[in-house]
Amino acid sequence: MTTAKDIAKDSVIGLPPTLRPLVLARLETLLNHPENLAVQANPDGSSQQAVQALARIVACSDFITRVLSQEPGLLQIFCGPSGVEQPRRPGELTTIVQEIGRRIVHRAELAVELRRLRHREVARIGWRDLAGWATLEEVVTTLSELADAIIEIALACAHREVADRYGQPIGDDTGLPIALTVFGLGKLGGRELNLSSDVDLIFAYAEPGETLGPSKISNQEFFIKLGQMLIAILEEPTAYGIVYRTDMRLRPNGNSGPLVLSYDAMDHYYLTHGRDWERYALIKARPVAGDRLGGTQ
Numbered sequence: 001m002t003t004a005k006d007i008a009k010d011s012v013i014g015l016p017p018t019l020r021p022l023v024l025a026r027l028e029t030l031l032n033h034p035e036n037l038a039v040q041a042n043p044d045g046s047s048q049q050a051v052q053a054l055a056r057i058v059a060c061s062d063f064i065t066r067v068l069s070q071e072p073g074l075l076q077i078f079c080g081p082s083g084v085e086q087p088r089r090p091g092e093l094t095t096i097v098q099e100i101g102r103r104i105v106h107r108a109e110l111a112v113e114l115r116r117l118r119h120r121e122v123a124r125i126g127w128r129d130l131a132g133w134a135t136l137e138e139v140v141t142t143l144s145e146l147a148d149a150i151i152e153i154a155l156a157c158a159h160r161e162v163a164d165r166y167g168q169p170i171g172d173d174t175g176l177p178i179a180l181t182v183f184g185l186g187k188l189g190g191r192e193l194n195l196s197s198d199v200d201l202i203f204a205y206a207e208p209g210e211t212l213g214p215s216k217i218s219n220q221e222f223f224i225k226l227g228q229m230l231i232a233i234l235e236e237p238t239a240y241g242i243v244y245r246t247d248m249r250l251r252p253n254g255n256s257g258p259l260v261l262s263y264d265a266m267d268h269y270y271l272t273h274g275r276d277w278e279r280y281a282l283i284k285a286r287p288v289a290g291d292r293l294g295g296t297q
Contacts, residue, residue, distance in 0.1 A: 012055045019059050026058040026065055035073040050079040053131040060130050067123040074120060084127045087134065088142050093121065097149035101156060110157050111233050114150050115240035121146050122195055129195075143193040150243060151182055151199070151234070152289040158229035162222060167213020169222045171206060178206050180223050180260070181287050181295035182230070185250050189284035198245035199234075202285070203227045203260040206294045223260040250281050263294070 012020050012027070054075075058065045068075050078084045100117065104110045125142050128134035134142075159179070163169075168177040186200035187193050209219045217225075234243045249255055252269040261269070270279060287295030 015055060015059055023055050023059045027055065030054075030058070030065075030068055030075055033072055033075075035076065049131070049133075050084050050127075053127070054079070057127050057130055061123075061126055064123045064126050064130075067119045071116070071120060074123075078124065078127065084124055084131075085133070087128065087138055088125075088145075090145075093142065093146045094149040097146070097153050101153035105157065105160070107157055107161055107229075107233060110154070111236070111243070112238060112240055114154065114233070114243050115238060118146065118150065118243050119240065126195055140187075140192045140194065143195065143197070144188060144191040147188055147193055147199055147244065148184070148288045151184075151201075151230075154233040154243070155180065155182060155226075155230050155289045158226050158233060162226045162229060163211075163213075165213075166215050166217050166222055166225075167211035169205070169219040170209045170212050171219070172209040173207050177212075178209070178219065179291040179294075180205055180226055181291040182289040183285045183295060184288035185281055185285050186247075188288065189286050198247050200247045200250050201288075202248070202251045202266075204263055204266050204295070205260065206263055206291065208262060220258075220260065220262070224258070227259045250278070252278075 012023050015023060058068075068078075097114075097117065100110070100113055104113055122143070125134060125139055129139055170176065171178045181204050183189070183202040183204065184199065185202060187197045188199045188201075193199075203223060205219060205223050207219065210216050211219070211222050231246050231248070235246050236242070248259065251257055251259070252261060252266060252274070270282070
């Protein structure tokens with residue numbers, strides 16, 4: 001009986017001769033892992049297209065090969081009947097990330113899980129791209145939805161932790177709790193993220209005021225602390241690397257300006273001091289997390 005392992009190895013013939021020994025060694029390592037034995041033993045239960053593409057994938061992508069090695073069992077999922085052969089449905093990644101946010105509330109644990117999730121999803125869409133199954137539009141919209149969802153969950157986690165210490169930020173005008181708006185710019189703002197993009201962000205909030213808690217601080221201070229924690233969740237190195245490199249240089253006054261500004265302060269800056277290129281950068285700006293309604297208005 002022809003096994004999935006045989007199918008994958010037969011695909012090596014189509015590769016350049018200099019690559020074949022490396023690819024065969026990688027296939028042996030991956031397919032012989034105990035959690036992947038079902039892939040090679042049950043070809044009828046695996047996607048033939050995915051198995052046939054495996055040799056090309058490990059030949060072309062060190063990253064995907066590394067992720068498959070670090071996440072035992074992921075190859076079986078990818079090669080399953082509803083694996084990489086099927087594109088993500090609109091909203092599917094958002095649901096997956098939200099479930100992680102409900103299940104994991106501790107910041108350190110969430111940071112690790114978000115890194116693992118991003119690695120898996122980048123490997124998945126990278127596989128589809130290398131196999132020729134994904135359009136450019138699918139790649140960039142999938143990666144952008146993933147980033148939006150991850151930033152939202154990371155922000156919610158950071159907000160809980162800062163609010164537990166200082167209380168909820170209350171607006172002077174409305175007397176109601178307010179939230180940070182995270183704007184995405186550049187490739188993220190335009191829903192054009194690629195496989196190696198960083199994320200360009202700007203932080204803003206609606207109203208001045210102070211927190212409602214025993215350790216009162218101004219809303220400005222609260223949201224600066226919140227922004228700093230969000231950045232840390234996304235980009236502090238761990239054993240699983242980072243989630244995203246964050247670039248805050250497009251905010252008013254760049255790195256020399258405050259990390260967070262009120263909506264009014266941002267409006268004043270762009271109307272009176274903003275340079276042409278800074279205004280042009282706002283063309284792609286969109287609220288990606290937090291108070292999206294306020295950011296849209």
